[in-house]
Amino acid sequence: MAKLIECVPNFSLSKEKDEAGYNALVEVANSVPGVTLFDAQTDGNHNRSVFTLVGGPAGIEEVAFQLTKKAAELIDMNKHVGEHSRMGATDVIPFIPTMDVTVAECVEISKRVAQRIWEELQIPSFLYEDSATRPERKNLATCRKGQFEGMPEKLLQPEWAPDFGERKIHPTAGITAIGARPPLVAFNVNLATADVQIAKNIAKVIRASSGGFAACKAMGFMLEDRGIAQVSMNMVNTELTSLPMVYEMIRALADRYGTYIVGSELVGLCPAKALLDCAEFYLKLENFDYKNQVMEYHLIDMAME
Amino acid sequence: MAKLIECVPNFSLSKEKDEAGYNALVEVANSVPGVTLFDAQTDGNHNRSVFTLVGGPAGIEEVAFQLTKKAAELIDMNKHVGEHSRMGATDVIPFIPTMDVTVAECVEISKRVAQRIWEELQIPSFLYEDSATRPERKNLATCRKGQFEGMPEKLLQPEWAPDFGERKIHPTAGITAIGARPPLVAFNVNLATADVQIAKNIAKVIRASSGGFAACKAMGFMLEDRGIAQVSMNMVNTELTSLPMVYEMIRALADRYGTYIVGSELVGLCPAKALLDCAEFYLKLENFDYKNQVMEYHLIDMAME
Numbered sequence: 388m389a390k391l392i393e394c395v396p397n398f399s400l401s402k403e404k405d406e407a408g409y410n411a412l413v414e415v416a417n418s419v420p421g422v423t424l425f426d427a428q429t430d431g432n433h434n435r436s437v438f439t440l441v442g443g444p445a446g447i448e449e450v451a452f453q454l455t456k457k458a459a460e461l462i463d464m465n466k467h468v469g470e471h472s473r474m475g476a477t478d479v480i481p482f483i484p485t486m487d488v489t490v491a492e493c494v495e496i497s498k499r500v501a502q503r504i505w506e507e508l509q510i511p512s513f514l515y516e517d518s519a520t521r522p523e524r525k526n527l528a529t530c531r532k533g534q535f536e537g538m539p540e541k542l543l544q545p546e547w548a549p550d551f552g553e554r555k556i557h558p559t560a561g562i563t564a565i566g567a568r569p570p571l572v573a574f575n576v577n578l579a580t581a582d583v584q585i586a587k588n589i590a591k592v593i594r595a596s597s598g599g600f601a602a603c604k605a606m607g608f609m610l611e612d613r614g615i616a617q618v619s620m621n622m623v624n625t626e627l628t629s630l631p632m633v634y635e636m637i638r639a640l641a642d643r644y645g646t647y648i649v650g651s652e653l654v655g656l657c658p659a660k661a662l663l664d665c666a667e668f669y670l671k672l673e674n675f676d677y678k679n680q681v682m683e684y685h686l687i688d689m690a691m692e
Numbered sequence: 693m694a695k696l697i698e699c700v701p702n703f704s705l706s707k708e709k710d711e712a713g714y715n716a717l718v719e720v721a722n723s724v725p726g727v728t729l730f731d732a733q734t735d736g737n738h739n740r741s742v743f744t745l746v747g748g749p750a751g752i753e754e755v756a757f758q759l760t761k762k763a764a765e766l767i768d769m770n771k772h773v774g775e776h777s778r779m780g781a782t783d784v785i786p787f788i789p790t791m792d793v794t795v796a797e798c799v800e801i802s803k804r805v806a807q808r809i810w811e812e813l814q815i816p817s818f819l820y821e822d823s824a825t826r827p828e829r830k831n832l833a834t835c836r837k838g839q840f841e842g843m844p845e846k847l848l849q850p851e852w853a854p855d856f857g858e859r860k861i862h863p864t865a866g867i868t869a870i871g872a873r874p875p876l877v878a879f880n881v882n883l884a885t886a887d888v889q890i891a892k893n894i895a896k897v898i899r900a901s902s903g904g905f906a907a908c909k910a911m912g913f914m915l916e917d918r919g920i921a922q923v924s925m926n927m928v929n930t931e932l933t934s935l936p937m938v939y940e941m942i943r944a945l946a947d948r949y950g951t952y953i954v955g956s957e958l959v960g961l962c963p964a965k966a967l968l969d970c971a972e973f974y975l976k977l978e979n980f981d982y983k984n985q986v987m988e989y990h991l992i993d994m995a996m997e
Contacts, residue, residue, distance in 0.1 A: 391991065423994045441994060485987065570987070577978075634975055650978040659964055659988040666967035669974040670939055673882075673955040682790065682875070683964040683988050686696065689728045689746060690995030 389691035391486035392447045392493060393425075393570070394440045397478040398458050399467050403431030408461040412436065415457045421446035434469025435478070441485060444496060451480050451500050452507075459508055459560040464535045472528070474535045475561035479527060481516065482567045485658070486687065493567030494518045501551040501565045511542075511552025511562050518566035520550055527564055535561045569602075572622040572661050573654035574630060576637050580646040583609040586616035589640045593618070593633055600636070602628035615649065625661040631668035659683065694996035696791035697752045697798060698730075698875070699745045702783045703763050704772050708736030713766040717741065720762045726751035739774025740783070746790060749801060756785050756805050757812075764813055764865040769840045777833070779840045780866035784832060786821065787872045790963070791992065798872030799823045806856040806870045816847070816857025816867050823871035825855055832869055840866045874907075877927040877966050878959035879935060881942050885951040888914040891921035894945045898923070898938055905941070907933035920954065930966040936973040964988065 402409040409429060416424040422442030429436040440450055455477040462476035480500065482493040494517055501512040519525040523546075533541045538561060541547050542554040549562060556562045578586055586607030591597045594605040602624035608617045618637055622628060634651070641647050660677065667675045678684050707714040714734060721729040727747030734741040745755055760782040767781035785805065787798040799822055806817040824830040828851075838846045843866060846852050847859040854867060861867045883891055891912030896902045899910040907929035913922045923942055927933060939956070946952050965982065972980045983989050 425990065425994065441991065486991065630975060648976060650976045652978050653980065653985055656987050657985055659986050662968050662971035662986065665971035665974055669970055670935060671953060671955045673957050675958065680958055680962055681964050681967065682961050683992060685730065686746065686791065687988060687991050687995055689730065690992055
């Protein structure tokens with residue numbers, strides 16, 4: 388199968404406030420053969436742009452570097468103002484395995500990119516998520532705490548030396564978080580109750596942080612417009628914790644609280660495999676070889692050739 | 693989205709008995725830009741080869757014609773011997789919508805190909821399956837009855853004029869069946885019983901021919917090696933009759949006969965959509981927009997560009 392990786396770099400720049408700079412980044416994103424700019428979102432209030440790129444390992448590694456280089460030329464973080472937390476011109480670069488690639492391969496890529504942007508651009512970096520070198524760096528928010536303005540001081544703290552580079556930021560481009568993570572599936576389950584406490588209780592049982600499923604983050608919310616409670620989840624690794632597993636657990640817990648599931652929703656993109664898991668589970672499929680038996684995987688292979 | 697059609701022509705020739713001819717057909721199959729020869733199966737006993745091609749509408753139409761032309765040059769049906777029923781050098785050409793194409797578009801293609809092979813090659817044809825011009829021609833076996841040797845006489849019967857061409861076969865290439873059909877999903881459900889009659893009873897309730905689901909063909913079998921009964925199905929249109937619908941009906945019927953489902957299996961290829969239906973049904977997904985929300989559809993689009 389064709390190897391595909393998704394890369395979602397975040398830049399501290401918006402089309403609204405710097406159209407020429409934004410266009411220059413788009414041009415770089417489109418310049419590497421074998422890489423497609425899937426989506427580009429930009430927000431003036433955040434003064435931030437998020438690109439979604441997909442391509443083979445070599446191309447995605449190259450485009451991540453070239454974009455970081457261009458962003459460093461374009462952006463002076465000393466002058467950056469925006470609502471979103473940020474610490475660098477290229478603020479964060481996640482690599483996400485998309486097809487026939489492991490998270491481990493993406494970790495290797497993240498380290499090579501981090502090394503290259505230090506050697507060639509003198510921009511230091513933190514490795515985060517699955518690339519993190521210590522537990523407290525897994526979380527992006529922890530790495531970014533202090534933001535651009537607080538980084539010079541933070542980097543001098545014993546435990547906050549960058550993973551690549553010296554203990555000082557790039558004077559205008561700051562510092563970048565780079566890491567690999569599995570694709571994230573945003574999955575919400577709606578309950579036949581207006582009692583938000585039930586959703587909160589269920590969320591607490593199923594989420595990793597309080598002893599639930601290892602790859603599930605969950606919160607309970609009220610959907611005010613519908614007058615019902617919702618268990619809102621980020622499934623951070625559906626290979627580890629599958630959708631049917633959390634769904635069945637929520638079903639059992641809803642019953643335990645005297646209510647039931649009325650519906651669910653996927654927010655944004657989802658890898659087919661996370662949904663094929665449902666076919667396998669609920670139809671009790673035996674010996675299901677999804678890469679060979681699902682037509683679309685062959686079509687992707689064919690098209691890639 | 694990229695439009696893709698699958699074409700699965702069957703030729704009355706085998707690699708075992710005519711390697712040069714077989715290779716010439718493979719060469720033609722690989723000669724049309726935008727068309728990929730996905731799979732080629734050949735059987736000496738049947739003296740028959742089955743190609744699976746995938747491509748855009750224009751390419752798939754062209755390759756179907758070019759293959760028929762080459763097969764007519766290579767094969768003399770008067771000399772053909774094989775176990776499989778056959779009536780033409782190119783025996784049958786089904787067109788199957790694979791992505792962003794309707795069966796109706798495939799019906800149009802089947803008619804244009806039928807017209808062209810008559811006009812340019814003087815090979816007559818029956819339109820079958822969803823392209824059929826009358827109910828009794830939907831079934832390939834009915835069209836093919838009498839085989840190559842019986843066709844001259846059959847074509848003179850009032851109701852068996854070819855859909856394209858005159859009432860006589862091509863002297864060496866015979867006559868071809870051409871038509872469009874939805875992708876077929878072979879789906880079997882295994883029961884926790886050694887009583888094959890239960891599987892037969894369930895099959896009778898769920899299949900179209902005895903009043904069940906419109907797009908379901910089903911039979912009851914014994915799986916001798918496992919000592920259990922199986923409901924074996926051909927789902928001829930999973931847009932019309934979805935997998936979760938037949939599965940739930942079988943579950944209810946198994947219960948009615950005092951047994952239950954132990955597992956199921958998909959045989960061969962299956963379009964992702966037939967399995968995504970299971971996620972939608974069992975997770976009670978609201979507003980699920982599979983073409984936009986499932987990553988792989990974007991990857992196919994991207995790769996096609």
